[in-house]
Amino acid sequence: MQSFTEENYLKIIYHLSLNTESAAQTNAIAERIQTKAASVTDMIKKLADKKLVDYKKYQGVKLTESGKNAAINIVRRHRLWEVFLVEKLNFKWDEVHDIAEELEHIKSPELIERLDEFLAFPKNDPHGDPIPDKNGKLDNTVFIKLSKLKTGDKGLIMGVSEHSSVFLQHLEKVGLTLGKQIRITEITDFDGSVELSIENKQINVSREVAKHILIKI
Amino acid sequence: MQSFTEENYLKIIYHLSLNTESAAQTNAIAERIQTKAASVTDMIKKLADKKLVDYKKYQGVKLTESGKNAAINIVRRHRLWEVFLVEKLNFKWDEVHDIAEELEHIKSPELIERLDEFLAFPKNDPHGDPIPDKNGKLDNTVFIKLSKLKTGDKGLIMGVSEHSSVFLQHLEKVGLTLGKQIRITEITDFDGSVELSIENKQINVSREVAKHILIKI
């Protein structure tokens, strides 16, 4: 069983290697976990002793099979709690991250299975991220970034790849929320900003925003 | 803000002084918190520095006003989560204590208020214990122990004063659950055991059990 802190490291390493497919670097971990590189090195050694990560000095870390299982479990708990907070307690999608960050460390497997059932086995969290099932299986459908679409393309908003409060609040304000149908009406050559129609309204989003909106065609 | 550990001490001190109305003793705290007396002394000093308890060497501790507020808040969180676990996730009343023990340390006040609302502002937890409101106000109705009733007395089961799994499972098995109406049919002089009728059935409970069942006449 891992400590609260160990779990946080595993989760961060998991997220970092998802994006890069390569080993997570000490500094990158330190930045995400809000600590110093020296502390990360210490913890990495501990996780390596426990066979949760593979570690070679100066080469970063990768999760082992068992480290990855542990990480996916944490992700499952986090995302299930996010669903609970939004659907049952009426939190907004930009308010749930920090609370879920605490709830995710409560370990009772029974609790998580019952929560899953209570929520009717949701497939995705409020940001569209897939929820691993109890065997750790993850729906790995990859969605297309809004910024990759062409004029005339239609699709559904399925998720986001940026979870900061400011970003989510912005989407909320302009009406870009999960499940909505959109159609691209124009792409500005100059700055790559995207004009689209959604629920009979025309809105415009910058390329930077479009990069973080995930679409199913 | 208190640490996880400090919160546990506050909670235990609160419960110990409820029963005795006097200062909580070092050894009693140590036993409840599963640690050694020396550790308790250390922590007590820390809590005293933070003005959460009044402490005089060799004289035990009492919660200060602010320590008591903190403790009541923890109790509120614990009991609300117990209601959630039993009513929403279908746990049995003997299964929820340990999980609630973890959940109670999640601090977001917003979370707790929304949970309270989601649960429709329950007044009591699954064992009949009162849930402090958000201002820390506690319904201090005191119920009568089943063991104090006389033959012929009628009443409602309102709570228990013993929360162990074995005890609760026993009550469940013989049908002594919250809200049930009972009538005392006989009290055995010899061992003080109580014969009572509940839902047209006759059952018998030992004096020891009867002492921990709380009744409203």
Next chain:
DNA sequence: CTATAAGTTTAGACAAATCTAAAAAAATAT
């Protein structure tokens, strides 16, 4: 009222997780 027992505190050590400062390795630039 003293002797013994029970309960509490102190002193010093330890484990987990962190930090700073300095050293070492790897990456990059000229």
Next chain:
DNA sequence: ATATTTTTTTAGATTTGTCTAAACTTATAG
């Protein structure tokens, strides 16, 4: 290819909460 910068690691200190063993208070029993 060497110098410089960036990244990572090591060494040693710090904080939180714990422990053991010994010392000290208070309670209890004769």
